[in-house]
Amino acid sequence: ETGVTQSPTHLIKTRGQQVTLRCSSQSGHNTVSWYQQALGQGPQFIFQYYREEENGRGNFPPRFSGLQFPNYSSELNVNALELDDSALYLCASSFSEYTEAFFGQGTRLTVV
């Protein structure tokens, strides 16, 4: 048990809709990273938030956006959903931007 919790665990959305995924980081951790993991692949880095500011972004379009709140919890928002957005979305929290990260159980998003 890492102490990182994500909600919801499963979600089905229609193409073109918007979705918000949530992550509650481990106590004492001020950094949250989001990853997308397609079936059979390793996690792909989306972006990282450190003390409420975006601190690095992977190769994802602007319709992927996020927020980090003063309590260091975080949201991932995806607009104009596409079928290829179907994946496991993982949140990882860490003490700082350079330390080991601990993952939540993920949110399985299916876009139909």
Next chain:
Amino acid sequence: TQLLEQSPQFLSIQEGENLTVYCNSSSVFSSLQWYRQEPGEGPVLLVTVVTGGEVKKLKRLTFQFGDARKDSSLHITAAQPGDTGLYLCAGAYTSYDKVIFGPGTSLSVIP
């Protein structure tokens, strides 16, 4: 493009056998981590290696970091069905880089 490669992609062995999986890059890592992921779950950190040539042991698992810090291996002795899962390596090229993941090795241990 800095990439992490893992081999083999899939591995199916009998309980009690030994196995080794590999993680390679053309660039030098500042640090490298190994994770194990079960279906429908997030990755769980197994170990972090930072020094070239470093060897770490975790029960039946032995992790080695290459001398040049470009590669790593994970050796499992006497594999058990509970070892089944996706083994991911992840690394940062400098202390200030974000961690990137390899594609993983999917291990299946048959009772």
